[in-house]
Amino acid sequence: MFPLNRLNSGFIVTSSNQTKQGLKTNTLVLYGLIKVKEMNFVAEELGFRSFGLSEDVFKGILDAGYTVPTPIQAQVIPVMLGGNAVVAQSMTGSGKTAAFALPMLERASRDKSRSDRYLVLTPSRELAEQVAAEIRRLGRHVGVRVAVFIGGKSIGRQAEWVSRGFDVAVGTPGRILDLYERGILDLGSVSEVILDECDRMLDMGFYEDVDRILRSTSARRVSFFSATIPEDVERLAHRYAADAKRIILDGDKQVETIEHYVIDVDERSKFWELERLLSGSNKSTIVFTATKSRSRWVAEKLSARGHRVAYINGDMPQTKREQTLWLFRQGRINLLVATELLARGIDIIELERVINFDVPQDVHAYTHRAGRTGRMGRRGEVISLVSPRDRQAFANIEVTLNMRIPPYPQR
Structure with missing residues (x-):
């Protein structure tokens, strides 16, 4: 996503592929970097408005200073809003977190009973904290409750977070599985799972942990996000997301900047x-x-x-x-x-x-x-x-x- 101050009246974002979700597009995207050219068009008329997001979610986007979706967001968000899981490959720094967070927040904003729970798995503690902070920031007006479950933190404190209730759990596989095995965290109540940086997660030896976590949920959708899609990710995706929409933007190509x-x-x-x-x-x-x-x-x-x-x-x-x-x-x-x-x-x-x-x-x-x-x-x-x-x-x-x-x- 591009900060608001990077765009102003007279600019239009364009793409070499095709018109994306009603956006007027007619030029160039290289390796996920959006090229802009001057046209008599107001930037605020583009982008996130085209997804039909609720006002509360849209306010969070504006508060974060974003106005135009990146290519991965432009392709993933409408697919996930339509109720589909995705297997999405896009380079680092391309905006994958918001791509899965915004559809999640939109569903939460429409679920007045807050009966659905969402689980985001990350390979590292630092990434879990970062993803949780981004979801909180974008979901500020939705009132979404985000809990972080990672190692190095008190199990007792995390048990208190579970008892208080949450809408989104973000965590590392080891700690999520530990809480589940202790009877603290009910994975059966999870309706959607996101695996962020899933190739790294499996590289670190978490395949069996992730597999067990996914088998223990009642998730209707399991989505995979990463910069690369190696064989072990393919195998897991085939098992838990066989009907997922595949969105492959770049892979190992290097950012032009x-x-x-x-x-x-x-x-x-x-x-x-x-x-x-x-x-x-x-x-x-x-x-x-x-x-x-x-x-x-x-x-x-x-x-x-x-x-x-x-x-x-x-x-x-x-x-x-x-x-x-x-x-x-x-x-x-x-x-x-x-x-x-x-x-x-x-x-x-x-x-x-x-x-x-x-x-x-x-x-x-x-x-x-x-x-x-x-x-x-x-x-x-x-x-x-x-x-x-x-x-x-x-x-x-x-x-x-x-x-x-x-x-x-x-x-």
Whole structure:
């Protein structure tokens, strides 16, 4: 979704595909990025109004500062409003959360008895908190009750949330299953399930947990959202969403507002090349490493050299992880060293740069790391430090993406 201040009278959003849900469309969408051209048309006449959303839901959209749907939203929202499940593939940063949240909120606004319950599963605690915050923001005028069930939080406190009642539960598979097995959470009352970043969820070993959760619900609809649709996701979707509408927009294509660069280095000189890149720059940057111990080592060395930096990985307590992310979002620190924990779904809109201190081993991981920057039409850059042992993996990434990544220019 595009913020309201990015559009004004005289602009129209256009698409290379076809007219979407009554929108006047006649130009170009590349990799999910909406190109705009000047026309004698008022932007407010486009977009979310065409979906026939209730006034309470529409007020939430306006409060959030959004007016024009992204391509994934333009295709998913009318399908889900029509009562269908979806299997939706679209790149990171394309607006998938609102794509499933708005139909959910619309149904909740029409259900005066609030008899339906919705479950959103995410691969990480951070993403669960983020998704819940977005649903609360968009559903502010609907009065939707959103509960978050994740590890690192008190089971007793979460049991209290269940007893008070909720409309939407957002959580990680492990904690949701734990609450169910303790007899605290009744999955049988769940009428709709959303699997967000489902490929990452299954990569992390949650296949059996997710399968059991889905078998324990009475869900009429199960929808899958992700940037990639590998075989295990296909298998799960075939079992629980055989009749779902498939919406495949892009996959591993790279966002046009992101510039990709490579720096060839010896393994022993990687840190000094990183230090050279960061010196004299205040750009907000995430540095990705391969292991938890390496994230801490890099962060401590950068801190010793005077950088405003912190690290985040799966060994840290949840409260510490949340505090670190808050400091980064607030600009108190401008460097964050992280493992793959932050490569999926985490939305830091103004992130300017991603540095791969360690090259990921497959194209999906590269795509998700890169997707942390250049979000919602903003510009960003991805720089990979490639040592001899990384070259084969990096070459495979280039081949799969069908792109030749140029050397980082000397500046």
